[in-house]
Amino acid sequence: MHHMKKYFTEGLIQFTILLSLIGVRVDVDTYLSGYFSPLIETDGGPSSAFIQTPFHHYRDTAAGHHVHPKCPELDYFFTSRRLLNEVRALGSPARFPTRVSAWLVHLVPDEGSDGDELPEDPDNQEVNTENHQEENDHRAGEGFGLSLSQDCTVSRPCCASGELSKEETLMNQENEEEDVKDEKKQEQTNPSSLTQSSALEHEDLVVSGSLPPPLSGLELPPRLQDFLSDFDDFDSIVPQHMSDLEADLSNPISYDVSLQDAMVTRGDSANCRSASSRAQLFRLESTNSSHSDPPHSSAGILSSSLFCLSGNSSRNETSSSQLGGYLDEAVFEHINMLDLCNLGQINPQMLDDMQGDMDTQWMEDSDSGLSLESSSRSVASPSSSSDSFGEDESGATGCSSEVESFSSKGGACAASYYDWSPVDLHENIWHDHTYSATQAHNSTSSNWFTAIKQEVMSEDEAEPEEMSRDEHRVQALGLPFSAFQIVNMPVENFLELLDRQNLSGSDVTLLRDVRRRGKNKLAAQNCRKRKLDAIVGLQGEVEGLMVQRDALLRQRDHTAKALSATAERFEALSRTMFSHIRDEYGHPLNPEHYTLHCSANGRVMVQPRTNTTSRTMKGSKTVKRKKDKKP
DNA sequence: ATTCAATGTCATCTG
């Protein structure tokens, strides 16, 4: 189920982003009405929307597990972030043809099936014209009228007619898989090279594939070039704000991923998106991330909560971050929509099959420490790594039991996982990572042991092995307490424990060290989280100040222009006045040597200019105030 | 082999 959902989500997201960027509003609800409709379409050949990079297929395989080895449950988030970054990188059109060409592979055979000469094909021209129109519409901010169904009139027939051979299908898939493999490499290497190669590959596909006879190889490249040339102007296609905001997108603080922990704590629910806003995909007016919709979405619990992350990430962003807001919301909203709709329609057999993979993922999910929120989800993984009971505690306030139940629910685990309410998730993710210390402290002295014991027992069941060094040391003492308990028990109980157990001095020191290290570990984690919070806050502050600075600069320019205009008017008025003013000899005054001065009482006086004072100083006293009446 | 991020640990300070 995860495979299918992720696969479809990926494809839809990418396709949606692609279409949205060229101004086509995509209504995915038509797909959601029938969950497997994409499958039906892909039977006849890979629909352009669903041959997109199947990251999760890769991630779920042994070869591709490295994609997100630490936190598969946050895979949505990271994948969305990765897609988001890709889209952000589209500020330069270099990467874009990779996706576009994948789309074109289906577009061309469809047109070829009509048997028309491509350059003269009116439909084709219509398509191109339509694209241009969409682009123009998009420029005007009105290009959201086209629905997916319209677009599918281009791509679907080729799938239905099965004109794409199996070979071509496989090649397409391989292409996409290669894209997946090269995704990371592209990040470091020159993106244009791969883009070109990908485009070439797709072009080769088109040329050498099972194209109908009317489509000769000589005709296609110009067409592709024409089509791609449309996207060469991508920067101009994309709304102006996109390019305006590029600088901000290259923000040196990459809090998109790394600082998510910091953002987590800022996860006020007010920023979460409501599923009711599904229909407002990619609308400019809906892109302000400061939504106040409560996070009561019934679907996409994890993703919706992660959207809170997204919202938080852009919460402090000012206008210069609007693009991120647009894309974040578009991407996450799609995920939110697709996330968990119609889960009940999944074949139970498939669910069972995938359960194994899922368990494997969770088993393989290993994260030392807590990774704060992320690892808090991985409590269920028995292979949690080494040196910490912190990951045991990472369930923190009550999370472990839920995850425990999650991992034990068999085929329903995914559903139950997604059945977590957003509030629950918030409680489990956005909680203060003081772990159960607060819980233990809040509990009365009589039940502190029970509270800790329950938590630890569930965790011990989940992780009978992989104990930390301190855990091993404590166990070696033969004490009926775990390191977790020792860390989190009240100090009076800890002292009582030290007294009762007839421990040697070294053992007492060991237990004290265990307790100290455990507490300090949590403190360090909190400290780092706060630090990231501070960084993000400062970043938002800087952005706000930059906006303020820009506003002040604009205001200064405006004021300078007004002042200049006023000075010109004053000069003109002065010249007019000087033309009527005469000295005692009846000679007109030279405006270059004299200036009018308005006194506080409203009187207007004639004064020699200061820069000419040296020349006219001697005579100025006599010339001054010859006439102070306005004409 | 090197780099880097994440995390754990220690020392120290503060309330």
Place this chain on the structure above:
DNA sequence: CTCAGATGACATTGA
């Protein structure tokens, strides 16, 4: 003084 928490600095680990 002890304790808990905060934080800088360093070590370790894994990608």
